[in-house]
Amino acid sequence: MGEKVEGLEFSQSHGKERVRVARVWKSKDGQRHFVVEWRVSINLLSDCINSYLRDDNSDIVATDTMKNTEIFALVGNTVYAKAKECSEILSAEDFAILLAKHFTSFYRQVTTAIVKIVEKPWERVSVDGFKLGSEKHTTEAIVKKSGALQLTSGIEGLSVLKTTKSGFEGFIRDKYTVLPDTRERMLATEVTALWRYSYESVNSIPQKPLYFTEKYLDIKKVLVDTFFGSPKEGVYSPSVQSTLYQMAKATLNRFPDIASIQLKMPNIHFLPVNLSNKDGQIVKFNDDVFLPTDEPHGSIEASLSRSRSKL
Structure with a gap:
């Protein structure tokens, strides 16, 4: 102040x-x-x-x-x-x-x-x-x-990647657009998450030993499980934006003492590689060879809060 x-x-x-x-x-x-x-x-x-x-x-x-x-x-x-x-x-x-x-x-x-x-x-x-x-x-x-207390926790550097069940299509196109529509691509990101607890005073926090350590591990599991989906079927991601929202919503639904959550998930690109053979013929990419990149990358972030809550 x-x-x-x-x-x-x-x-x-x-x-x-x-x-x-x-x-x-x-x-x-x-x-x-x-x-x-x-x-x-x-x-x-x-x-x-x-x-x-x-x-x-x-x-x-x-x-x-x-x-x-x-x-x-x-x-x-x-x-x-x-x-x-x-x-x-x-x-x-x-x-x-x-x-x-x-x-x-x-x-x-x-x-x-x-x-x-x-x-x-x-x-x-x-x-x-x-x-x-x-x-x-x-x-x-x-x-x-x-x-009076404001308590925020989070996770930094949670790297996750899946090799299927991801696409991106139907986006705006103009004369500078070269990215093709796809329903099959690599999806990789490094999750940064911040969540604010609803406890408003130091006297209101749970007295259970390691309560917040266990909560951190539980929230990390919900984020990862939502990103990948079930072990057998997985879950399709139409965009990083959609997956981010589902991860945020799953966290609020699962943990009533979380008032709000903010997620930042850069879209770390794996670019399809097409090669030329000795005769000059193109060896077509078939979802198997990629060029990993870390710069530049897409930047996607959003926050989700319960009513009348601010992160």
């Missing part, structure tokens, strides 16, 4: 970006480990206008303090200290809310804390071994001093 300064509208915030932390939890018998790796960004809205106008820094929570904590000031930072204090496994969403509550409750100057986390996809391959996956789990918690 801006304020009037010398007849002008002024707004400000400050924070700390890309604080990296890994946390390992071990079962009581030491036989099973659980690991997360998070990249944390913290942004504070606070009453520190004097630092901008009057060279007075007495109301600033130093960005280094966002690392440094009162208890561990000499050896750690807030992110690390709070991760250490979490003796039980928790989700990225719960950790973001915990950090945001810390800054809004401990510092009188801070009116709102915005905490964003990107989680690397470490996947278990043995009792205490992991491999790095591809797509990332993201979350953003905006917490006000009053306890």
Whole structure:
């Protein structure tokens, strides 16, 4: 929220970006480990206008303090200290809310804390071994001093591809159009999804351990299953736009505590290849040889919300 300064509208915030932390939890018998790796960004809205106008820094929570904590000031930072204090496994969403509550409750100057986390996809391959996956789990918690909450989670880099059951036809044509109609093509995309939860205060979120981690995995499954269809028959995609809408609608239908979802799905092209043989004859493409490309690509995105909901 801006304020009037010398007849002008002024707004400000400050924070700390890309604080990296890994946390390992071990079962009581030491036989099973659980690991997360998070990249944390913290942004504070606070009453520190004097630092901008009057060279007075007495109301600033130093960005280094966002690392440094009162208890561990000499050896750690807030992110690390709070991760250490979490003796039980928790989700990225719960950790973001915990950090945001810390800054809004401990510092009188801070009116709102915005905490964003990107989680690397470490996947278990043995009792205490992991491999790095591809797509990332993201979350953003905006917490006000009053306890009001806006919680958004998402997924980045979910690469999916199917070699059939996709087409594109009946689109507008002009003198620059060279793309032919087709009912058989490769469909590839890298899904970025953001969904906003309907919880409006920190006291209203579910207290079930790893609730948001499980919800993330469930939403990812719905998105993937809708993209591909059933294992036996699949599902035909008349366009990326149509598939995107079906994925968004399936998410809202399946999860009542999701208020809105935004999807971005670039159309990553696999171009049919026709080759010439030694006699100069064209060897026709037959849905079998393609030139993969990543640039340029189509850009398709849309959001879907329940009534009176905004992402």
